[in-house]
Structure formats: C-alpha cells, structure tokens
Amino acid sequence: MKRVLLIEDEELISALLAKKLSEGGYDVTVAGDGEEGIVKAKMQNPDIVLLDMMLPRMNGLEVLQEMRDDADLRDTPVIIISNSGQPVEIEAVRKLGAKDWLVKTNFDPGEVLEKVRSYIG
C-alpha cells in the first residue's frame, strides 16, 4: 500500500482528505504542523507528500527546503495544497521541485485523490 503523508494544520481538512485517500486505497499519515511533518517524513519515507503552505512552526516552503536537503526525501514527489495561490509562491516551490499546486477552494477531495493517483498510481 502506497504511503501518503498529509501535512495540514486544519483538522477538518486533513480529516476529510485522509478519509478520502484511505477510501482510495492509500496509507495516510497526518501531521498538524511543519516540524511534525518533517519528523514523520523522515520516519516513514512516504511515497508522496501533500503539503500545506501556511503551517505553524515551520511553513510549507521550509518543510520543502528541508526535504530537498535530505538525501532520502530529495526525490519524494510533493503536491502543495494551499489556500493561497500567488504566482511568486508557486514559482518558489516549483524551483524546489514541487509537482503541483492545488488551491483548496478550487479542488474537491476527489480531485485531489485523482492527482495523487496520477503521480504515484
């Protein structure tokens, strides 16, 4: 079973998405802030990371940066799920190798599931 790490501080959002992804056949782990996200990523080495940008303690960009500095996590695909969507931010995470940027209000959980499937099957 493919492992998905969801780093998202909004509990309702993460609960809904976790449920959807689990139903879709993934092993989902949830982290509520950036630091926890990094710890869990190093522990579990997930197949894909869904990362929010505005997070307590460490923000999404910092998490992404740290993942890129870690040999084991360097090539792990990352999809950004955010409420923001400013071109400058998108540009910044693309440079750090993020696969996609999804604005939460523009996607349903089902569509997020499809995106995940398209990257890791």
Add this chain to the structure above:
Amino acid sequence: MLEEYIQDLWRFFPLPICYVNPVHRILEVNEAFLEFTGYTNNEIIGTYAFQLWKGAKEGSALEEELLKRDHFEREIILTTKEASRIPIRLYAQLRRDSAGEVIGYFLALVDITREKEFSGQLEEKVQERTKQLEDMRSALLNMLEDTEEARKRAEGDRNRTRAIITNFPDGLLVLDASQHAELVNQAAERMFDVKARDILGKSLDQLKLFSTILPLVELYEASEGGVSHKELEMAGGKVVVVSALPLQFGEEFRGAILALHDITREKEVERIKTEFVSLAAHQLRTPLSAIKWTISMLLDEGGGKNLTEQQRDYLRKTYRSNERMILLINDLLDVTRLEEGKYLYKPEFGQIDALLKNVVESHQGEAKRREAKLKLELPSKGPIRILMDAEKIRLVFQNLLENALSYTFKGGTITVSLYLRGGDEEVEVVVQDTGMGIPQGQQRRVFEKFFRATNAKKVDTEGSGLGLYLAKNIVEAHGGTIWFESQEGQGATFHVVLPVKKEIEEFLKTF
C-alpha cells in the same frame, strides 16, 4: 514839374497813404486811401487822423509815440466808413524842416487781413494742436497712473502668486524660458532635500547632478514639451506623482512648471487596504474550502448514501452557494493582487490564436447548456504570436466569454473573431453577442470595480462585477485597449486590441 510828378505818383501809388500835420489832421490822401477807407476826399481831409482807428486803446499813446520817432510801424485795427474793422500795419514817416522841426508825417496803411487770417488759422491750428497735446498729455498721465496702478496690482498679484507657490503643498519647480531653475518652493526643497539657493539659476544639466532631481528632469526631457504624469520614488521613501507642464504662449516657450504631488499617504492607505483585503480573502478561503470539502464528501457516493433526497438537495444548494462565494473571493483576490502589484507579468511570445481556440472550446459545454451558438473566426494566416502573459490574457477572454454566455438568450450567437491590424503590429479580438446589451446610461461605468448593469443583475445574480475591471487592467498592462459597443436588447460587442510586441520593460514597470 516836380510837383506834377509827385502828384501823379501820389495818385498812382496803390498803397493807401496820407499826409498828416503835426496836430494829426489829415492834409492829403491818395486814391488808394479813399478806396480803402470808404471816405470821400471832402470827408477825410481835415479830420483827426486817429479817428480812423478810434476805439483802438493805443490811439492816444500812438499819437505821442509817433512824434518822438522818425519811423514808426505798428499793427492796429482800422475802422472804415462802413464801420468794417480791418487789421492793418501802419507805417509812419516824420517830415522835418531844415531846422529839424516836425512839419508833419506820412502814414501808409498795409492791409494785413490775409496775413491775419492766415496767422489766425495758424493760431487756431496751434491752439487746436495744443489742445490735442494737452489731451494727449492728460491721457498719458492717466495712462501712467493706470500703469502705475496696474503695476501695483501686478506686483500684488505676483506677490500673491509667489506666496501661493511658496506655500503650496505640492512641490513646484519653475523653469524659465532658457530652461534654468527660476523658482522652487518649500515643498520641493523638502522633496529634493536641497536648498533653493543651491539650485536657483541652474540649467537642466546642472540640476541632473542632484540625484533627487535627476529622475524629474529626465521625465521632463522625455515629455518633449507635452504634459506628462508619472509616479516617482523620492528620497526618504516618499512617492510622488510628477507632472511636467510647459508654459506656452502661442508659439513662444516661456518656461515650464514641474509639479510634484506627494501621494505617499495615499499609497500607504492603498497598500494597507489591499493587504487587508488579501488577508481577509485568505482567511475566508480556509473555512470555505472546509465547507466545500465537507459537503463534497457528504455528497460523494460513499459518504452520502444514508441521506434523503431532500437532504442531498439542500446540500447541493449549499455547495453551489459556497462555490459562488469562492468565485467572488477569487475575483477579489485577483483584483487586490493586481492592485498591490503582485500580479506577476511574465510576458512571453505565445500564440493568441491557439489561446482563443482553447478558451472557446472550454466554453462550448456551457454554450450548449444555454442553447447558444459559440463560434470562433480565426484569420487564415497563423499561428499568430504576440508578447503576452498568457495566463492573464486567458483571464480576459474567459471573462468576456462568461459575460457573453451569461447575458445571451436561448438561440443566441456568440462570435469570437481575431484580426491582424495596423500592418500586423496589433491584433484585435472581437467578442460579439446577441444578448441583452448594456443600458445606455450605464455604459461608462462598465469597467468600474464592482459595477454591474441593472439588467445583468436581474438575470444573473452571481457576478462579482470584477471581471471587466480585471480585463481592462490586464489589457492596459499589456499596452492594449479595450472598449465596446452596445445597445440595450441588441447585444454587445467587445473589442480588445493588443500590441504584437510592446516594449517589455515599460509594462513590467507598471506592475
């Protein structure tokens, strides 16, 4: 013999003459004398000579004076028998005997009427002229007085103007006709961070040596005599709008006014406003996405199977309302981002024909639902590449198409056409619909933020009123223009003209 000769001569002489004895009785006159005075020989001989000029105040004085001198000449008035008064010059010549005693005198009369008339006219003329001169003089004096008054007034005006300029809250730098700094007010001194005495009288090139004045002078020089406005950042982070205004009197160049209007505060207020809206929008998106996802999950095959049909209907409606809210906030975010300059323009050469094709295709589904025809007309020549930020230009045509679809009735037609214009220097995209049109009275507000026409609001309650505002901003940022023609009830035609290649730097600076 001699006596006869003298008698003949006496008679012949054309000048009126007479001979008078020492007690002033006329003894003898010639013909000319009789003719001149109108008397007969009998009437005149023996009369008192001075009765001829009686009334002349100098009569008796003349009498005495005459006998003191041998020669005598005087202008007097002669009274003829008919009482005409004739101006004459009276010549007198005393006769003395061998002992030197006066034995009488000759008088000769020369009519000087003509001479007098002439000199009278002359006098009149002189008087007239004198009067004219007098008039002129007083007129001149009046004028001088007026001029003095005007000068005082002008001075007052100038002082007032100076006071206004000096205390004017906007920075003002006045250049004289030779393009040297003539006047600088206090506000400008502060903005330039210079003292007036350091820059007065300086030429443009000298002014450029001041880093704070350099951009202003450059802008002025670039304006080439036209009026121009531009935002500039000044020392100390102040933001000003500078305007260059040449002072032209007919053909003559009299200098220029460079004005600096401080908009730092407005900028700050604007920034705070957009920051607030941006933050609010982000904060709103979080709960909206939570609602969206929750309802989405409830309606999903798995999650919603225990719901009644009515509950599902409520949820669908709630979902739609939420979507509307999301759209509104997305638009609001786009606008604020545009305003706070975060709307990143990445102009690259892209195919405008392909972009239009793509946008039209993605709206065919909606057109079908509305039972409207959606056509695209492209020029045979292609592909057509223009310098654009494709993402933003797409937004423009999405907005135009969404409007056209929303406000077109069943069976209507929407035509999107692309033309090359101005020797292939520009492209024009025309979006024409057969919809409800825009009411005449509201047309000038169409591109305003949040504006929605009354008839549009009735049909479609969802629009944010931001689409066309965004479109206009984007098109203008590309150096293009957008306009429309419309009659209520007969559709609307929107035109977008975009330059194929605009100076990139220029529009990058705008954002």
